[in-house]
Amino acid sequence: MTLVERIDQAPLLLQRWAVSFFPALLQPWVAMLISAAAIIGVFASLFALSTLAERKGLGRIQNRPGPNRVGPFGMLQPLADGIKMLIKEDIVPLRADKVLHFLAPIALIVPSLLVYSVLPIGRNLIAMQCQLGVLLFFAIGASTELSIFMAGWGSHNKYSLLGSIRAIAQMISYELPMVLAAVTVILATSSLDTVNIVEAQAGGFWAWHAFTPWGAIALLTFFICALAESNRAPFDLPEAESELIAGHLTEYSGFKYALFFMAEYLGMMAISGMAITLFLGGWQAPLPILNFIPSWMWFFGKLACFVVLFIWIRGTLPRLRADQLMNLAWKFLLPIALLNIGLAGLWVKSSGWIAWPISVILLGLAIVGLGRLLRGSRPRGGKRIYRYAD
């Protein structure tokens, strides 16, 4: 094993070394526990980092410096937030359904962490290699809807209930185009195993699925749906502070609120990880000469880009109306995703370049046509004036 390979496989070697201290009977269980602990540890600290990045980034977007008081450059802000959340009073409404109210955050955080088990974080670095990895990911991810409704129903508050109803309508609507976008990749690689999907994209960035006509559109569809699935701006209608106070989060405080918040970020990172796995080559380096950089660093680098994009979009776009939200999902993304599956099939059957012009023409027509339809009878006002724009 060369040094490069050793660094590449460092997490795995570390795990094997730790496991070797235990008797043979216990070893598989200890290995599992270590994987789970590593996932929780790594992604929970990434959650802390991304909250900081979000607050700093949104601040800069809004012409203000963001948190800068705790520690150097405000670096310890997540720690302060965490302590604050822990020592806050945990209020349960008098007439709330105590059991549901208590279970909802737990039922949300468990699937949010569970989906990481099928994400290949690096070469051979996957908690649970499973032949139905992609299916498992979406199946577990869909169960978060239930816990959001538990939160809304259990709180005994009309805002919570409205927020959770909105959340469910939104998440079910966007689940469909998201899974359809993922189906193209399954079609192309004829595998549901995330490890196989990543290995099918080996060689360089031109082998990634994002650099095929159907892959680009599927990635875009998947990304928009990912925004909606993780209830992030501009699809944050379920939380909508200005209308619903905070939707299903209204009656939550203290660490339960923190768990909801954590689940949102974990979901965001998991779905970004899935997008990377499906379309952007997973842990593969973009160029073969860059292979000396450990594979897990490529994965986390791509993940960081996605998180930045999420923050950037949150700082830019205003919240959609409920009807716009539904129109986008059902009248635009769904037909495009369906057309895209057909084009992916064409790509696989025609084995390459002949599919390019056909795909570009068909997708272009579909996007322009459906875009016109989506605009429909949108009222047009006068020209707006922005201080920093134009």
Next chain:
Amino acid sequence: MLGTGILRGLKETARNVIGSFREKDRLPTVMYPEETVKTKENFRTFPFLVYDGDHAMPGLRCVSCRICEKECPPQCIFIIQERDENNKAVKHPRVFDIDFSVCMQCGICAEVCPFDAIKMDNIYELAGEDRFTGLLVDKHRLAKSNHYYHQIKPTEANEVDGRLAEDKRKAEEAAKAKAAAAAAKAAPPPTAAT
């Protein structure tokens, strides 16, 4: 085209992020305790008493006429006139207190003062632990030099100084004229005598 508006918006926010590191205009926040905004000349908070010369108490312009005390809308000024050993009123305040917790910073006291003795300050960091020691201010703490007045409000202070000098000159001239007239009365012209 569909989506161009989103791209334009993203470009704009990206310009804000990059610009916030380079342009003052895109990051206008002032880090308050470390840096402060320089207040404008006509910014006003609480009144203070102006004194001329180097010593505060003898130099106070206040003659204890109590016009400000009467005019003050929330009645936060409290004055007792100084009296000498013969119990005769002296043009000087013995007690001059302003309760800053009551003062509403209207500036009427400064407007009505005929002696330009009370003016509006621009201090604003006045938090105190207790109302009666920190914010009930006596004449020693109120007294600030004319030099300080020039520093915080140069235009207004110059105008006041000019007016005071003019008044002084007029008063001197009037006194001279009066003296001359008195002298003339005391010693009538020789022509009248004969």
